[in-house]
Amino acid sequence: MNTNSFQLRHIGPRVKDQDQMLKTIGVESLDQLIYETIPDDIRLQKELDLAPAMSEYEYLTRINELGAKNKVFKSYIGLGYHEAIIPSVIQRNILENPGWYTAYTPYQAEIAQGRLEALLNYQTMICDLTGMELANASLLDEGTAAAEAMALLFDVRERAQKKANANKFFVSEEILPQTLSVLQTRAIPIGIELVVGNHQKFDFSEEFFGAVVQYPGKHGQVYDYTEFVANCNAKNIKVAVAADILSLVKLKAPAKFGADVVVGTTQRFGIPLGYGGPHAGFFATKEAYKRSMPGRIIGVTKDVDGGRALRMALQTREQHIKREKATSNICTAQVLLAVMAGMYAVYHGKDGLQYIADRVHTSTTTLAKALTDLGFKQKNTSYFDTILVEVEANKLRSVAEANGINFNYIDENHISISVNETVGLKEINAIVDCFEQAFNITDITVTEFTTTDVIPAGVKRATSFLDNEVFNTYQSETEMMRYIKKLERKDLALNHSMISLGSCTMKLNAASEMLPLSNPQWGNIHPFAPLNQAEGYLIMLKNLENQLNVVTGFAGTSLQPNSGAQGEFAGLMVIRAYHEANGDTNRNICLIPASAHGTNPASAVMAGMKVVVTKTDEKGNIDVEDLRAKAKKHKDNLAALMVTYPSTHGVYEKAIKEVTQIIHDNGGQVYMDGANMNAQVGLTNPATIGADVCHLNLHKTFAIPHGGGGPGVGPICVAPQLVPFLPTNPVVATGGDNAITAISAAPWGSALVCLISYGYITMLGADGLTNSTKNAILNANYIKERLSGHYSTLYTGEMNRAAHEMILDCREFKQNGIEVTDIAKRLMDYGFHAPTVSFPVAGTIMVEPTESESVTELDRFCDALISIRKEIAEASKENPNNPLKNAPHTQEMLTADEWNLPYSRKQAAFPLEYIADNKFWPSVRRVDDAFGDRNLICSCNPIEDYMEAEA
Incomplete structure (x- = not known):
């Protein structure tokens, strides 16, 4: 056994376990399983052309050598980026702690109360400093937050303005250059005209709906915007303010001079420069605009016992509801960085x-x-x-x-x-x-x-801030360390058990991949430093781009997009630029299958395209004839097809090459959503199936941890004809010869966390990457067969195989009075995070085990679902007082003097033997989502509440 081999540590199933797993599946070898899963005509015929895999020791030696090539100067460049001091207690206990960085987005509130509280602190901090009524749980960076502000103000125009097609947006010449570039990218496709000028001299006409100013200005001048905002209000023009977060400690809160939206970055609150990211952008606005607000909002609600609980308010993300009517495709935040910034204030x-x-x-x-x-x-x-x-x-x-x-x-x-x-x-x-x-x-x-x-x-600031108890309690390191630990104990993360979320790929985030993030040689480089000071970064980033080119089969890569949804938008904007360069400015139709992720149609609309939905057949696959008919109908105006492969239903559709050829025959380009790339690496690739551009979720397939809902990285990889259009940056040029304007603020996006994916690929090498994909497919099919007879798999390939994930149909359980949400909550009692619930099909769960999980963990998970299936069989509509409907069960319930439920405490909390060895206790009972949405509270209680309670 080669204990220097990283793939030995990364891949869960041991070689000795594979025979038993393959026997359960009903195949003789792993190669037979892959043959029965992936269509022959898209299989790669040779190994990926990558350098030999490094051991963890070799990689860490190499990455330290590269780090030494970076020159860490004292940078006083500013422009939205400042050297910050990370409190050691936060670095050690949050940034370097898998209990925080391996957690998933807090959709299951009962096992995420710690992160939710930390994010509520962050929102409170933003509301206090900006003076606004409502803040979200962070956005991707300052530039994209400003673009979201512009989109919100465009969306909330008065009826008369919409009727008059008021489409001009004033941008102060004091705005940061990278923010202006991102605004340009976002404005053009949705019909907004930017007008850049001096706010002191500008004469507004009725064609304007909004404006954005920088506070302080890009070169430091502090302006009093009171008169400017008053003039805007007089003409019904709404104002966004891009503000420096630390300056708001001394400067008047923007709400006090009439701002409608305030945006910025919290990077200087204890977050490394990291050559541009990841950093948490902030976004605050008026409560009147909450339904148009992008991103996620953490709110206060109650659980079924009436106790205080937190949840993601308005959490049915707007692009899933509105789809092609969405104004934003944001489906991620920078949670880990927002938590750190909030803790800096605490x-x-x-x-x-x-x-x-x-x-x-x-x-x-x-x-x-x-x-x-x-x-x-x-x-x-x-x-x-x-x-x-x-x-x-x-x-x-x-x-x-x-x-x-x-x-x-x-x-x-x-x-x-x-x-x-x-x-x-x-x-x-x-x-x-x-x-x-x-x-x-x-x-x-x-x-x-x-x-x-x-x-x-x-x-000058005249209003108080941070008066809540949480900001006035934990100033000693001892107390701060314990507070962070208290919150961590309320959260279930990957360091406790498998998180089997379909489409979200929660795999091992190896320690050797993470260690370089704490190295100041990587952390303290300003994104606009001269290139000769970032030699280590440039070598690493170029190597990563080349690795991703090899993996995808494409010719060029941009690492700039800071999330998967942003990658979608970037890919479509590159396609748009390609058509325009060819004189095909009329090409604006985007075909999207009905099974697509909700961000797809939202991204298409943001890119100025019109969405035409194509049908899926009874097996969940693309209806090829319907696609053909719609492609022919729109052939003169066809811009693109957006397709996910393997499909969102967890199937390698056999007709995929026919599908992509239809689009090309009708003048369009093919965008492949890379959400399921974990099922392709080393076995097939986007170029082979006929795609022209794909985004990759580095926070899924390539091991950047989810961090409780971010950081994410969504680079795009493109075919040769699209390389000239890859995005640039106005300060440090990147991208192609005919580059589109910036997608995000920093030249290489969240460059610091790209180290993780570079380490992942470098230590696995071609063989390790391919074996990871094979084992992801093995694990998924093993779960499918173990659950056979207990749960039905909704869609499979032609030979009855799943890809790397599967959809389990739970709709029949309604006859027993059990909803899919009940299964999700009951899994918490068994020590597991729920799989993806009711996506892409209502009443189902989508399971993805990844390659990182051992057969022991897979069996625990299957045993839990089988046990729950028995509980479902014993449930009935007539008697809803059962373990599923009452789940999750808290420690407070189990230790109460009274127990009036018709089943034992043991069945409630310890239904299987393994649970006693490593019990996880949800900290609240089931939360009341409806109450939280009706009574939206998105910040901490004021200090007066605590004083009254004490009195």
Whole structure:
């Protein structure tokens, strides 16, 4: 046994177990199972052309060597990114803790109360600092949050504005350059015209519906927007404010001068720069706009006993309801990063944040005075942390970079310097020294901070914030460590048991893949640093792009999209650009099968396409003749087909090459949704089935952990004809020769977590990747056969095989009064997270075990479902007082003096023997979703509530 082999550690089934598993399935070998599962005409004929697999030791040595090639300068570039101090207690107990980073999106609230509380803290922090009524549980970054704000304001236009087709959106010239680029990408396809200008001089006409301003401006000037917003309101124009989160500790809350939406990033609240991400964008607005708000909102509700409970409010994601009528395709957040940012506020508290903001501002004014004393002109009249200096930039740059310092070089005569929480007198003097050396000025030393405050009274913060108990309790590390642990114990994550979510691929996130994320050589690189300072990153990212090209069979990759849904949008925008380059501007029809994921039609609409739904047959496959007819009908205007492969139903459709050929014959391009790529790697690929572009969920197939609902990465891989259109960035050029504008804020998106997927592929190699796919198929079919006779599999391939996942039909149980939700809640008592519920078919569960799970864990899971099936048989509509309807059962129930249920406490909490060895207790009983939606509360109770309770 080669114990240096990473695939030995990653793949769950032992070789000795495979014979028994194959026997259960009814095949003689793994190759026979693959033959019976995947159609012959799409099977790869040779091994993936990848470098030999590295051992974990070899990989960690290599990644440290690459990290050493990065030059970690002190970066004062700003533009929305600042060096931040990660409190060690948060780094060790959250960022590096699988109890937090391997959890799934909190759709099953009863086993996610810890994460939900942490996100409620985050939302409260955002509401307090912005002054807005409602905040969501984070978005992908500041640029995309601003784009979502624009879309929301477009959606909530007044009736008269819609009738008059008011479609102009004003963008302040002070906006961050990457935000402007993302706004351009999002505006064009949905018919919004951007008008960039000076907010102090702009004369609004009735054609405008909205505006966005930067607070402070991109080079640091703090503007008082009170009059501007008042003028907007007078003309019924709604205003979004892109705000720096730390500045809001000292600056007037945007709600106080009339903002309708406030967006930004929480990166500087204890999140590494990471060459651009992942970072949690924030989004706050008025309660009146809650139905148009993108993303997820955590709300307060009650459980069946009337106890306080948290849940994802409005959690039936809008794209699943509205589909082609959706205004946003957001189906993910940056939960892990939002949790960290919220905990940063919990740990520092109000006084701590005030100290940090004061220190940053004082350091900035001290630096400004020192440079002024040296004879340089500082041009900002009011600022928080960024000064604008008139200086001969090129002369200064060579000296600064020789001293390991980056400034933001605006033009040949101006730079800006953004100060962060790491800056003290030592750093101020290092900056001053650069000016002295560059211009041969007499040396001065700054020995004390100035006490000057350059923020005018009209924009100073006058309202309180973070007065809730949670922000005033955990300032010692001991208390903070225990608080984090208390919340962690309320959550079921992958470090406890298998999470068998169909379409979500919750596989092992190996420690060796995760370790480099804590290395400052990777964490402290600014995304707009000169490329020669990011040599390690560029080598790693290029290698990863090449690896993904090999895996998909395509010619080019963009790592920029920060989520799968964003990857969908990026892929369609690249197709759109391709058609436009060919003069086919009329091509705007997107065919989408009825079985598609809800983000597909939402993404198509965002890309300016019209959705035409095609039928599926009785076996759940694409109805080829209906597709053919609709492709021919729309052949002059056909832009694309969106198809998931294997299908959302867990089947390798045999007609897939015929399907893609039909689209090509009628002038369209094929977009393949990569949600199920875990069933393709090494055995087939998107290029082979005839696709032209696919997105990949690196947080599924390629092992980036879900983190409770993000970070995600959704890169797109494209065929040769689409390579020229891959997205760019306005600060650091990326993408093709005819690149579309930015999809997300940073050049390479969430570059830091790309290390994980690079490690996953590098340590598995071609053989390990292929064996992972084979074992994912083995595990799925093993579960299918073990559950045969207890549950029906809704769809299978022609030889009765599942792909890497299967849909179990639970609709017949309604005759016993049991809904699929009851099964989901009862599984918690058995120590398991529910599979995917009622998607893509209502009344079903979709199970995906992944390759990481051992046969022992698979058997535990199957035993649990079989036991539940017996409980279903004993249930009836007439007697709803049964273990399924009452699930989940809490420790409080089991230890109460009274027990009035018609079954034993043992059956309630310990129905199978294995449970006693590792019992997980849900912390609340079943939550009341309807109550939570009717009474939306998305932030913590104010301190007054606690004072009243004490009195």
